[in-house]
Amino acid sequence: MTPNEYLYKLLDTYRARDLSLYSQDLANLKANLKSWAQTCYLSAANSGSYAKGTAISLSSDVDILVSLTNDCHRNDGGLKKCYESLETYLRKNYSGVRAQNVSIRINMNGLEVDVTPARKLSGNTNDHSIYTAKTGSYKQTNIQKHINDISSSGRTDEIRILKIWRHRNKLDIPSIYLEYLLVLDVLKGRSKSAEALEDNVMHVFNELAVGTSNPLLKKLIDPANSANELSSLMTAAEKQSVVLSARQAVQQTNWGAIVY
Known part of the structure; x- marks a missing residue:
């Protein structure tokens, strides 16, 4: 397989x-x-x-x-x-x-x-x-703008895989932040074909695992309201837990050990 x-x-x-x-x-x-x-x-x-x-x-x-x-x-x-x-x-x-x-x-x-x-x-x-x-x-x-943006993004498969990973690692990542972080930032410009799913998900893990220029350190604004900072929905400790889990993911050689 x-x-x-x-x-x-x-x-x-x-x-x-x-x-x-x-x-x-x-x-x-x-x-x-x-x-x-x-x-x-x-x-x-x-x-x-x-x-x-x-x-x-x-x-x-x-x-x-x-x-x-x-x-x-x-x-x-x-x-x-x-x-x-x-x-x-x-x-x-x-x-x-x-x-x-x-x-x-x-x-x-x-x-x-x-x-x-x-x-x-x-x-x-x-x-x-x-x-x-x-x-x-x-x-x-x-809420309707969020629905429209995400449902038409071409990234729903990647988002669902990351949600499974979030659940398995007991990570506290608000869904709205996870969805926009993927759609608007980490996967911007990458292929949306079905064959690119593995590469795209691993790209997310690689990006979340770095120490500097980590997307979790960037300010991410709610497209539905510029006064809402989505990146502030997580504490520094919660973001660090995501970084550590991503680092563990990129070190694995079997997808079954990353998300299951």
Whole structure:
């Protein structure tokens, strides 16, 4: 088996779950989210890795963005109130609930779903404000632009392999940072052909393993909002863990020892 064959077999092994088996559960969830949001409700749509085509079975299965009106709780707690209200509602109605940085995760009949409340900015735009529990503040971004950029990048296979590697090495790399780091920086200008998968992934490892000119040391900005610095989503210690894991990867002679 060639390295490329091995990597594509791995992608098949960890392909995203078939959501058609959960269509009714997801429809019920979205109906419940509409009931929770009441007059603040605009929509509840699939977002994140599944919508981008970068989902793997090792991480959460579905991301749902609940779009709320611009004036929702603006004068009585703001986005923090939206986030906490959603968490309380989900804890009353679902199991396996876990509050995360911007989303609340639930377990729905074995399907893990991350639900993110977001307040839509006024005007004809897809820009939203999202509460960040880690900092107690909010950030403005455009989830639909992220979906469009990544899904049409021609790099979804490389991203999924790197996500499997991230999981196996227990690395704390936010998906949005990993995706844009690959799409906009490390693999810029390289071949997008299926035959280039092995070379491209190894190129990423080589770049992440260097001491100087490491892409992790560069400032990477969210294309959806110049005020969001994606590279600041990781601490220096977290980045160093990635460097060490990449160095171990480039020293291996068998792909089965790198990603599995």
